[in-house]
Amino acid sequence: MVRFGLYGRSVSKLKSLFWYSNWVNSEMRRFSGLAVVIVIFIGACSSERNTFTNRAFHNLTSHFNAYYLADVKIRDVEKQVFLNYKEDFTQVLPVFIPIDSATIQQNKEKLDSARELSSKAIDWHRIAKWVDDSYYLLGKIDYLQAQQDDALNAFKYVNSNSKDKALRHKALISLLHLYIDRREYEQANFTIDYLSKETGISEENRFQLFKTLAYYYESRTDANGVIGALDRAVGYAPDKKEKSRINFILAQRYQREGLDALAYDYYRKSLEGNPPYERSFFAMLYAQQVAELNASKDLRKVRNYYDGLYKDSKNSDLKDVVVYERALFEEKQGDIPLTLDLLHQAAKEPGSNPRLKGYIYQKLAEINLREFKDFRATKYYLDSALTFIREDDPTALSIREQKKTLDQYVFHVERIQLNDSLTMIAGLSPEEQQTIAQNFIAAEEERLIREAKAKEPPKNSNIFNNLLAFSGRDPGASFYFDNGVAMQQGAIEFSRVWGNRPIQDNWRRRSAIFQTTIQPQQSTGSTDSLSPSENQILAGLPSIESLLAKIPNTPEQISLLNSELEESYFELGKLLYFDLKEIKPSINYLETLIRDYPTTTRKPEAYYLLYLGQKDSKGNFEQYINRLNREYPESQYTYSVNNPNAASGNLAALESSKGYERAYNAYYGGQYQEAQQLIRTTLEAYPLTRNTEKLLLLDVMVIGKLESRDRFKSRLESYIANTKDEALVSLARNMLRPLLSSDELAALAPKESIAIDSTQLLADKAAENTGKVVPADSPYKLNESQTHIFVIALTRTESENAKNLLADLENFHSKSFPNARLRTGNMNMTQENAIYIISPFSNAEKAKEYYLKFSEEFKSEGLQESARTNSFFISIENFQTLNKTKNTEEYLTFFRTLYK
Numbered sequence: 047m048v049r050f051g052l053y054g055r056s057v058s059k060l061k062s063l064f065w066y067s068n069w070v071n072s073e074m075r076r077f078s079g080l081a082v083v084i085v086i087f088i089g090a091c092s093s094e095r096n097t098f099t100n101r102a103f104h105n106l107t108s109h110f111n112a113y114y115l116a117d118v119k120i121r122d123v124e125k126q127v128f129l130n131y132k133e134d135f136t137q138v139l140p141v142f143i144p145i146d147s148a149t150i151q152q153n154k155e156k157l158d159s160a161r162e163l164s165s166k167a168i169d170w171h172r173i174a175k176w177v178d179d180s181y182y183l184l185g186k187i188d189y190l191q192a193q194q195d196d197a198l199n200a201f202k203y204v205n206s207n208s209k210d211k212a213l214r215h216k217a218l219i220s221l222l223h224l225y226i227d228r229r230e231y232e233q234a235n236f237t238i239d240y241l242s243k244e245t246g247i248s249e250e251n252r253f254q255l256f257k258t259l260a261y262y263y264e265s266r267t268d269a270n271g272v273i274g275a276l277d278r279a280v281g282y283a284p285d286k287k288e289k290s291r292i293n294f295i296l297a298q299r300y301q302r303e304g305l306d307a308l309a310y311d312y313y314r315k316s317l318e319g320n321p322p323y324e325r326s327f328f329a330m331l332y333a334q335q336v337a338e339l340n341a342s343k344d345l346r347k348v349r350n351y352y353d354g355l356y357k358d359s360k361n362s363d364l365k366d367v368v369v370y371e372r373a374l375f376e377e378k379q380g381d382i383p384l385t386l387d388l389l390h391q392a393a394k395e396p397g398s399n400p401r402l403k404g405y406i407y408q409k410l411a412e413i414n415l416r417e418f419k420d421f422r423a424t425k426y427y428l429d430s431a432l433t434f435i436r437e438d439d440p441t442a443l444s445i446r447e448q449k450k451t452l453d454q455y456v457f458h459v460e461r462i463q464l465n466d467s468l469t470m471i472a473g474l475s476p477e478e479q480q481t482i483a484q485n486f487i488a489a490e491e492e493r494l495i496r497e498a499k500a501k502e503p504p505k506n507s508n509i510f511n512n513l514l515a516f517s518g519r520d521p522g523a524s525f526y527f528d529n530g531v532a533m534q535q536g537a538i539e540f541s542r543v544w545g546n547r548p549i550q551d552n553w554r555r556r557s558a559i560f561q562t563t564i565q566p567q568q569s570t571g572s573t574d575s576l577s578p579s580e581n582q583i584l585a586g587l588p589s590i591e592s593l594l595a596k597i598p599n600t601p602e603q604i605s606l607l608n609s610e611l612e613e614s615y616f617e618l619g620k621l622l623y624f625d626l627k628e629i630k631p632s633i634n635y636l637e638t639l640i641r642d643y644p645t646t647t648r649k650p651e652a653y654y655l656l657y658l659g660q661k662d663s664k665g666n667f668e669q670y671i672n673r674l675n676r677e678y679p680e681s682q683y684t685y686s687v688n689n690p691n692a693a694s695g696n697l698a699a700l701e702s703s704k705g706y707e708r709a710y711n712a713y714y715g716g717q718y719q720e721a722q723q724l725i726r727t728t729l730e731a732y733p734l735t736r737n738t739e740k741l742l743l744l745d746v747m748v749i750g751k752l753e754s755r756d757r758f759k760s761r762l763e764s765y766i767a768n769t770k771d772e773a774l775v776s777l778a779r780n781m782l783r784p785l786l787s788s789d790e791l792a793a794l795a796p797k798e799s800i801a802i803d804s805t806q807l808l809a810d811k812a813a814e815n816t817g818k819v820v821p822a823d824s825p826y827k828l829n830e831s832q833t834h835i836f837v838i839a840l841t842r843t844e845s846e847n848a849k850n851l852l853a854d855l856e857n858f859h860s861k862s863f864p865n866a867r868l869r870t871g872n873m874n875m876t877q878e879n880a881i882y883i884i885s886p887f888s889n890a891e892k893a894k895e896y897y898l899k900f901s902e903e904f905k906s907e908g909l910q911e912s913a914r915t916n917s918f919f920i921s922i923e924n925f926q927t928l929n930k931t932k933n934t935e936e937y938l939t940f941f942r943t944l945y946k
Contacts, residue, residue, distance in 0.1 A: 116163035116183050123153045123190060134401050135328040138298045141261045150190055161187050178208035182217055195867050198224055215251045223258050226265050234262060253282035273299050286319025294329060306336035327364060366397035370406055382417055404434035422459060425452035451625040458614035465607045472598050483593040490587060615639035616648045623655055633659045647767035654683035682742060685733035692733055696931060702732040706741055713748060722748045739771050743778060759785045825927050826940045830890035832921040836897060838882040839916050839934050845880040847908035854906035862899055876932050893919035
């Protein structure tokens with residue numbers, strides 16, 4: 047028993063020992079496993095070791111910790127851009143929603159965060175497969191933030207380095223979008239051609255590709271191309287909302303092409319997918335138009351349809367649209383008065399789209415111009431349109447361009463009206479002037495009363511008002527401060543009797559009179575004032591004294607009025623003939639000028655314009671030929687009417703330049719007769735070129751050598767009065783000064799303050815200070831502060847030999863100008879010449895630095911030394927001139943004279 051007990055205890059201890067041994071082994075195994083995991087984790091964190099474990103770890107973390115979060119943030123910003131954009135359904139919708147810089151700026155923090163996450167995905171997980179995707183996200187961020195060059199580089203990098211075919215396609219499509227934005231159509235065409243040969247393009251990428259192709263055709267105003275591309279894109283649309291919008295655009299496009307049946311089908315399709323109410327409204331409205339309204343002969347039915355839309359409470363924010371569309375319908379019926387009434391009503395109706403008001407005013411301008419030739423009304427309607435249309439909108443740009451001529455027209459018309467009135471009033475007696483001022487104020491009073499009455503809300507016709515009316519107690523008519531008309535009349539009457547003075551109690555008024563009598567130098571009037579509404583009314587009423595003060599009463603003032611009238615009659619005559627193509631009014635203004643201002647210095651040109659106008663209208667143009675030959679035999683306009691078939695354009699300018707050069711050399715060689723003959727021959731053959739005024743000045747200089755002092759002086763005075771080139775006028779004045787007396791010099795001085803282009807004046811002054819003088823016959827201007835570009839001009843053969851020029855230029859820029867963000871491109875100047883352009887340089891100094899470094903260090907296989915010698919830099923303004931003349935030798939002369 048004892049032995050058994052000892053054995054039992056021994057067995058128990060052995061069991062405990064065995065259990066402990068197992069527990070220790072288990073814990074050791076767990077610790078070893080954990081250690082292995084830790085070791086593996088630490089090893090996987092390394093971005094240097096390209097093992098399976100490392101790749102798996104980095105793929106996982108870069109995807110979900112960086113790329114995914116960055117992509118979500120970018121999509122949020124893109125969604126915000128879409129939500130903040132107000133669609134204008136009265137116009138064809140754009141293929142892509144324009145990116146609003148304000149929205150991007152508001153989401154800068156979110157985009158910066160996305161940029162940081164994408165950068166971490168690249169820097170911390172270099173062996174992961176999401177690196178190229180993260181580069182693509184960086185490109186998208188750069189694109190949204192308008193950093194186009196950086197976006198371009200990112201997309202190019204992804205396309206060149208990614209092994210993911212779908213990602214490369216996505217990058218190429220984004221690259222295509224960017225090229226279209228930048229109007230780099232040659233690069234865009236190359237990208238389209240490349241993508242058209244690619245296979246295995248995913249449905250998502252196909253949708254974006256066809257949509258971007260539609261954008262390409264949209265930017266090139268190719269309506270058929272847009273329709274074709276969108277028709278393909280709609281089949282790959284990722285959701286019903288996107289499909290609805292594209293169908294609506296297709297419907298609009300078909301409607302404008304006159305394909306009403308197709309337009310109707312697509313408007314109906316655009317209603318699918320639960321579109322926003324406003325798009326649904328326009329889809330149904332336009333579908334009804336193309337299906338019934340345009341073809342219907344039952345005008346009452348059509349008008350009832352518009353009336354129904356107008357009364358529908360759901361359309362309370364679209365009333366202006368309904369009335370506007372009704373106006374367009376009535377215009378098609380030829381009812382212009384009703385159309386105008388409806389457009390004016392539409393302008394006053396509430397609406398959710400401010401741009402529509404701009405289109406309404408633009409339509410009013412169009413009708414007034416087309417139907418009535420009312421240039422003044424057209425100008426003011428266009429002014430109103432611009433207040434509702436964004437400055438960067440293409441419509442606004444078009445309106446501003448159209449308005450330039452109309453602004454000048456209205457300025458001169460209104461100046462004539464004002465100065466004519468002032469001149470007429472100035473000739474009246476003081477009593478008559480007083481009467482006119484009083485009548486004007488009375489008319490203004492009536493106008494103010496009418497306006498107040500128009501603003502008065504309609505009275506309530508309820509039982510209480512009716513009962514009060516029987517007792518003569520209409521609250522809207524009897525209580526003064528509730529009656530705007532009564533307040534208006536009271537304020538006007540107070541102003542008429544007492545003038546604009548503070549309202550005071552009787553004791554204050556007596557105190558003020560007493561103090562004024564005793565102490566006239568002190569003012570003790572009360573600070574009490576009229577009510578704000580009365581003050582506002584009185585503010586619009588001028589006093590008789592202020593009106594009389596505006597009437598000119600000195601010879602100097604009358605002379606200034608006449609000088610302005612003379613200028614305006616002439617400018618209107620020119621404007622109406624050349625810009626507005628209105629010959630009869632042009633003739634009227636010019637004949638008024640000659641009749642009322644017979645000594646005007648503008649008479650030769652006025653005769654010439656009358657000659658052209660009468661000739662165009664089959665009138666008596668010979669009389670102006672005779673007048674020019676009789677009164678101004680040496681005028682360029684006389685030479686022109688005597689040789690109506692004379693050559694013009696660049697060829698004429700070139701030939702006249704040669705004639706000027708020969709005459710100039712003869713003059714400085716002392717051969718004055720020969721110089722005069724060359725001048726006259728050149729003017730007869732080429733009467734109106736950019737060299738004409740220089741030839742005429744040289745002719746005056748010859749007169750100074752051959753004829754009397756008085757004759758020379760007379761010709762100089764005439765030249766100064768009729769020449770527009772301020773530099774030549776200044777030169778002529780310098781010649782005239784020695785011929786003048788002290789009194790004549792004093793009279794000449796004010797004329798030297800004639801306003802000229804301040805920018806060019808500063809540029810000329812800067813040139814004078816540096817000793818640079820622009821050649822007298824050069825069409826180019828020196829403006830060193832303007833943006834410049836660098837140009838390499840090559841013949842066709844030289845261009846073919848320099849095959850690697852663009853690539854070598856890119857390498858040269860990255861090495862020598864890494865931070866300059868220079869862009870390189872090429873274009874054909876003529877059929878035989880091509881130019882390579884490097885831009886931009888902020889001024890001539892920066893361009894010259896590049897020019898010197900290029901001349902010393904740049905090398906490219908096949909580029910001849912002559913091409914390097916003929917390279918140059920040029921201001922943007924001068925490049926526009928060069929692009930018109932195509933004469934690079936002429937510019938090189940200018941360049942070598944002033945820049946080298």
